[in-house]
Amino acid sequence: MDIRKVKKLIELLEESGMAEIEIHEGEESVRISRGSSTTVAPQVVHALTPPVAAPVSHGGDVFKSHINNESHGGRDDYADAGHVITSPMVGVFYASPSPEDPPFVSKGQQVKAGETLCIIEAMKIMNQIEADVSGKLIKVLVDSGEAVEYGQPLFVIEEN
Numbered sequence: 102m103d104i105r106k107v108k109k110l111i112e113l114l115e116e117s118g119m120a121e122i123e124i125h126e127g128e129e130s131v132r133i134s135r136g137s138s139t140t141v142a143p144q145v146v147h148a149l150t151p152p153v154a155a156p157v158s159h160g161g162d163v164f165k166s167h168i169n170n171e172s173h174g175g176r177d178d179y180a181d182a183g184h185v186i187t188s189p190m191v192g193v194f195y196a197s198p199s200p201e202d203p204p205f206v207s208k209g210q211q212v213k214a215g216e217t218l219c220i221i222e223a224m225k226i227m228n229q230i231e232a233d234v235s236g237k238l239i240k241v242l243v244d245s246g247e248a249v250e251y252g253q254p255l256f257v258i259e260e261n
Contacts, residue, residue, distance in 0.1 A: 107131060183259040184234050188249040192223035196245035204245070206256075210238050218256055221249060236260040 110122060110133055121134035188194070196204040196219055205217050212218065212232045221228045240257035243249055 183257045185254050186256040188253045188255055190223050191251050192221040194243045194247050194249045195220040206238050208241055212238050234260050
C-alpha cells in the first residue's frame, strides 16, 4: 500500500473523530487507531438517590439486597430523627481522607450543604459524599473501613 494513502487515511481518521479505521486492498491491509490518553479523576457524588433493590456481590454469590426496614436499618428507621444521607453506591466507607487525618465530620458538628462527609471507595476510585442539607450531624451510622451497600444509611442530619 502506498505511503500517501496511509497518510491520507490518518488525516481522515483525525478529521472524522473515529478511534480506528481498517482498510483491505487485495492481500494488503492496514489498521490505524488513535491512542487515547484518559485520566480518572475523583468523583463527587451528591447523596440524593432514593434506596431501591440493587444487585450486590458477596463472596461470588449475587443476590438482591432489599433496602427496607428489616435489613440494615432503612431510611425510614431514622426519618423521625432527621434527614438521612444514604450511600449512593456499594463500596468501602472512609470517615477521613487518610488514616492519620481526623474525620471529615463528627457527631454534634454543624454541616453545610455541599460539605464533604466521607469518602466511599468503589473500584479503586475515591468518591466524596457531600451533605445535601445543612444542619447538625446527630448520627454517624457507619465505622471507617466498613463495607457499605447501595442505599445504606450513613448519616442523620437535623436540618436547620
